Amino acid sequence: MNTAVHSRVRVSLASRSYDVHIGSGNWEKLGPAIIESTRSEKVLVVTSPEIGRLYRRPVVKSLQGVGLKCKRIDIPDRDRNKNLRSVSRLYDAFLEAEADRSTVVLALGGGVIGDMAGFASATYLRGIPFIQVPTTLLAMVDASIGGKTGVNLRQGKNLVGSFHQPNLVWINLETLQSLPRAQVLAGFAEIIKHAVIWDRTHFRELEKTILNAVDLEPKVLSGIVRRSCEIKAEVVSKDENEQGLRMLLNFGHTIGHAIESLGKYKLLHGHCVAIGMVYAAERSAALGYASAKAVHRLRDLLERSGLPSELPRYPRRSYLDAIGVDKKRRGSKINFVVLERIGKAKTVPLSPMKVLPQSFLKR
Numbered sequence: 001m002n003t004a005v006h007s008r009v010r011v012s013l014a015s016r017s018y019d020v021h022i023g024s025g026n027w028e029k030l031g032p033a034i035i036e037s038t039r040s041e042k043v044l045v046v047t048s049p050e051i052g053r054l055y056r057r058p059v060v061k062s063l064q065g066v067g068l069k070c071k072r073i074d075i076p077d078r079d080r081n082k083n084l085r086s087v088s089r090l091y092d093a094f095l096e097a098e099a100d101r102s103t104v105v106l107a108l109g110g111g112v113i114g115d116m117a118g119f120a121s122a123t124y125l126r127g128i129p130f131i132q133v134p135t136t137l138l139a140m141v142d143a144s145i146g147g148k149t150g151v152n153l154r155q156g157k158n159l160v161g162s163f164h165q166p167n168l169v170w171i172n173l174e175t176l177q178s179l180p181r182a183q184v185l186a187g188f189a190e191i192i193k194h195a196v197i198w199d200r201t202h203f204r205e206l207e208k209t210i211l212n213a214v215d216l217e218p219k220v221l222s223g224i225v226r227r228s229c230e231i232k233a234e235v236v237s238k239d240e241n242e243q244g245l246r247m248l249l250n251f252g253h254t255i256g257h258a259i260e261s262l263g264k265y266k267l268l269h270g271h272c273v274a275i276g277m278v279y280a281a282e283r284s285a286a287l288g289y290a291s292a293k294a295v296h297r298l299r300d301l302l303e304r305s306g307l308p309s310e311l312p313r314y315p316r317r318s319y320l321d322a323i324g325v326d327k328k329r330r331g332s333k334i335n336f337v338v339l340e341r342i343g344k345a346k347t348v349p350l351s352p353m354k355v356l357p358q359s360f361l362k363r
């Protein structure tokens with residue numbers, strides 16, 4: 001990969017603003033960037049044993065090269081470990097490392113590591129600095145940007161959490177080379193989501209380059225990742241705490257979450273979101289918000305990238321139950337994100353009957 005490509009995207013949030021750095025083969029520059037973005041002298045590197053084996057050595061070398069003290073903390077990164085027990089283990093490790101408010105937590109891994117390490121750093125001593133070093137495509141373009149941190153409870157996903165913005169997001173695209181194909185595609189679901197709700201030019205670009213992009217061709221990929229990070233940064237900068245605009249990022253998630261939960265979390269989140277987006281676009285057309293052509297273009301792009309688009313055939317009642325526990329439901333209405341056209345979406349409160357009509361799956 002080309003080490004020369006390096007760009008930054010600013011997340012503008014007044015005193016909580018930060019940069020997302022996007023590059024490749026850029027570990028040696030991470031230490032200096034941490035010095036620039038925090039006043040910390042000690043870094044707690046939270047990672048999984050698997051990711052640690054791959055990347056901890058160059059990361060720690062870079063940090064120690066600029067005089068930062070490092071402590072390594074391993075934690076399993078499966079979604080079933082994303083709970084308060086793991087966070088409690090992190091607190092123990094922070095205490096053992098004598099972490100104080102000037103210590104920075106560095107999350108090296110995918111979304112699960114970022115969410116847990118972020119939540120632990122948001123709550124330990126009422127908040128200590130935090131750096132995201134995402135190693136999956138989904139975490140790069142979505143989970144690492146915007147400050148959402150948290151864990152699952154037995155009753156549902158992400159039910160406990162906090163907004164805690166990182167001081168820095170550091171993306172090394174080289175890490176994607178070791179990512180399983182299914183996880184690469186899961187990241188592309190969120191990339192396509194960003195384009196379809198926000199930027200029709202980027203969507204058109206994806207239509208042209210998707211086959212090279214999913215093959216991780218460096219030049220194509222770095223431009224796509226940068227634009228996707230820019231969109232996320234723009235949305236978050238305008239609505240940090242999800243009072244309105246940020247809800248657009250939930251496009252495809254109402255049904256996507258239902259599929260995830262009905263499938264006992266065996267399907268990847270991004271794949272469920274892909275199916276959920278096609279369904280949301282189809283409902284948008286049926287309710288008169290979007291054209292059939294827009295639905296076709298979205299489905300076509302997702303399918304060409306290799307993502308699924310067909311709804312699993314669970315009974316309608318099961319989908320309704322699954323939506324009932326969706327935390328985005330407000331009273332008897334569901335805040336459903338509809339597509340208006342390629343590059344534009346809006347949130348509308350819909351009754352469950354409008355989201356899942358009687359005719360559901362009767363085709």
Ligand code: GLY
Nearest residue numbers: 142146148246249
């Ligand atoms: N992943 C959606 C958000 O950050 O709001």
